[in-house]
Amino acid sequence: MSYSARFECFAGCGESYPLNEVVYRCKKCGSLLEVVHDVAELKKKSAEEWKKLFEDRTRKNVWPYGSGIWGKKELVCPEVDNENIVSLLEGHTNLFWAERFGHKLGLNDLWIKLCGNSHSGSFKDLGMTVLVSMVKQMIAEGKDIRAIACASTGDTSAALAAYCAAAGIRSIVFLPKNKVSIAQLIQPIANNSLVLSLDTDFDGCMKVVQEVTADQHIYLANSMNSLRIEGQKTVAFEIVQQFDWEVPDIVIIPGGNLGNVSALGKGFLMMQELGLINKLPKIVVAQAAQANPLYLSYQTGFKEFAPVTAKKTLASAIQIGNPVSVDKAIKVLKQFDGQVEEASEEELANAAAMGDKYGLFNCPHTGVALAALIKMVDRGEIKQNDKVVVVSTAHGLKFTEFKKDYHTGALKGIDNKYANLPIDLPAKTESVKKAIYDHLDNE
Ligand SMILES: *Cc1c(COP(=O)(O)O)cnc(C)c1O
Numbered sequence: 287m288s289y290s291a292r293f294e295c296f297a298g299c300g301e302s303y304p305l306n307e308v309v310y311r312c313k314k315c316g317s318l319l320e321v322v323h324d325v326a327e328l329k330k331k332s333a334e335e336w337k338k339l340f341e342d343r344t345r346k347n348v349w350p351y352g353s354g355i356w357g358k359k360e361l362v363c364p365e366v367d368n369e370n371i372v373s374l375l376e377g378h379t380n381l382f383w384a385e386r387f388g389h390k391l392g393l394n395d396l397w398i399k400l401c402g403n404s405h406s407g408s409f410k411d412l413g414m415t416v417l418v419s420m421v422k423q424m425i426a427e428g429k430d431i432r433a434i435a436c437a438s439t440g441d442t443s444a445a446l447a448a449y450c451a452a453a454g455i456r457s458i459v460f461l462p463k464n465k466v467s468i469a470q471l472i473q474p475i476a477n478n479s480l481v482l483s484l485d486t487d488f489d490g491c492m493k494v495v496q497e498v499t500a501d502q503h504i505y506l507a508n509s510m511n512s513l514r515i516e517g518q519k520t521v522a523f524e525i526v527q528q529f530d531w532e533v534p535d536i537v538i539i540p541g542g543n544l545g546n547v548s549a550l551g552k553g554f555l556m557m558q559e560l561g562l563i564n565k566l567p568k569i570v571v572a573q574a575a576q577a578n579p580l581y582l583s584y585q586t587g588f589k590e591f592a593p594v595t596a597k598k599t600l601a602s603a604i605q606i607g608n609p610v611s612v613d614k615a616i617k618v619l620k621q622f623d624g625q626v627e628e629a630s631e632e633e634l635a636n637a638a639a640m641g642d643k644y645g646l647f648n649c650p651h652t653g654v655a656l657a658a659l660i661k662m663v664d665r666g667e668i669k670q671n672d673k674v675v676v677v678s679t680a681h682g683l684k685f686t687e688f689k690k691d692y693h694t695g696a697l698k699g700i701d702n703k704y705a706n707l708p709i710d711l712p713a714k715t716e717s718v719k720k721a722i723y724d725h726l727d728n729e
């Protein structure tokens with residue numbers, strides 16, 4: 287079989303380019319590109335054959351198919367040779383039943399897809415393995431690419447740095463000064479990235495990195511680069527595969543630059559096209575109210591869209607006012623009975639903490655998604671027996687400052703309903719016992 291894919295203009299002006307060309311936008315109209323597969327070739331295998339193939343490969347050690355991404359190589363990126371694949375066996379993250387938390391909210395079928403349980407601690411690994419592999423392929427073919435660069439709200443740079451270090455390719459990351467967590471800052475430093483801390487916000491970094499990478503020797507890794515979307519779309523396949531090929535009713539996902547929701551939708555549409563599924567879920571994007579351009583557009587029925595200046599939010603990875611993938615996201619939402627919710631700082635902080643109290647360990651972005659979930663349940667838009675999946679985007683351990691500030695009451699203007707503080711005591715058994723029973727008896 288000869289599977290193949292290429293870049294095509296997303297606006298439909300007909301331009302197309304090979305995946306091993308250094309190109310991020312349509313050269314004719316400036317629109318984003320998208321990776322388009324030879325679906326006729328893919329359809330030569332039946333849905334049952336694809337399912338069996340994916341299942342046989344899951345978590346096995348036959349390079350590179352044990353990866354959640356490369357186990358679906360034929361429909362992710364068939365253009366890269368196996369010896370050029372840069373994989374840290376990403377994907378296959380756990381999807382777990384949040385039974386007690388769900389019941390507390392009145393839901394019987396609430397699931398959390400823990401995309402943060404990945405090598406660099408966020409879903410960004412899913413796309414970065416594809417992008418860095420394609421660059422390794424281009425270098426092997428003789429292209430003079432000297433480094434890969436990205437602007438980041440923290441997690442993209444962590445993923446880029448890890449995959450580049452594993453591949454032996456130089457990485458350059460542009461971070462907004464003092465706007466990423468310490469864990470996110472130390473990740474590219476540890477992985478030997480060239481770390482450039484710019485006195486601006488994410489949108490400002492994005493502008494500079496695009497200008498720098500106009501030079502073809504430095505490859506751009508932001509999600510306008512649609513290779514990443516191909517890796518990220520596997521999250522839809524995984525969710526359905528983990529439910530024995532059943533499609534959930536609703537998927538809630540936090541959105542910033544809006545690449546991930548585009549990817550989620552693309553994955554479901556591809557499964558439908560290949561006959562693996564015969565219905566689509568409702569997709570809900572959750573935004574921080576401090577950075578909510580998509581929410582505002584949703585209020586106009588997506589008739590209008592205007593970038594905003596993103597204000598400071600605890601959900602720092604989605605503090606984005608001018609999302610690059612907005613057109614793709616809106617197209618997806620229109621096909622998935624889409625909805626957009628927003629969460630205030632207090633709502634996201636309490637939702638994250640409430641989830642933690644029921645056994646989760648959330649990043650603030652997942653908190654935004656949980657806040658959206660809670661609002662929709664309260665309004666009766668999500669029903670008791672709906673099968674709901676919340677996409678958790680990063681590992682909570684990257685955001686310990688956020689949790690510490692929450693529990694110690696250091697978050698200004700936020701009523702920390704679920705605060706839990708350590709109790710200072712002398713090392714005396716009697717006072718310890720008293721403290722324990724005072725506490726248990728008051729519960
Ligand atoms: C990148 C990121 C997001 C947002 O994804 P987009 O594709 O930019 O919408 C959400 N949460 C976390 C933790 C992220 O790193």
Ligand SMILES: [Zn+2]
Binds near residue numbers: 299300
């Ligand atoms: Zn075009």
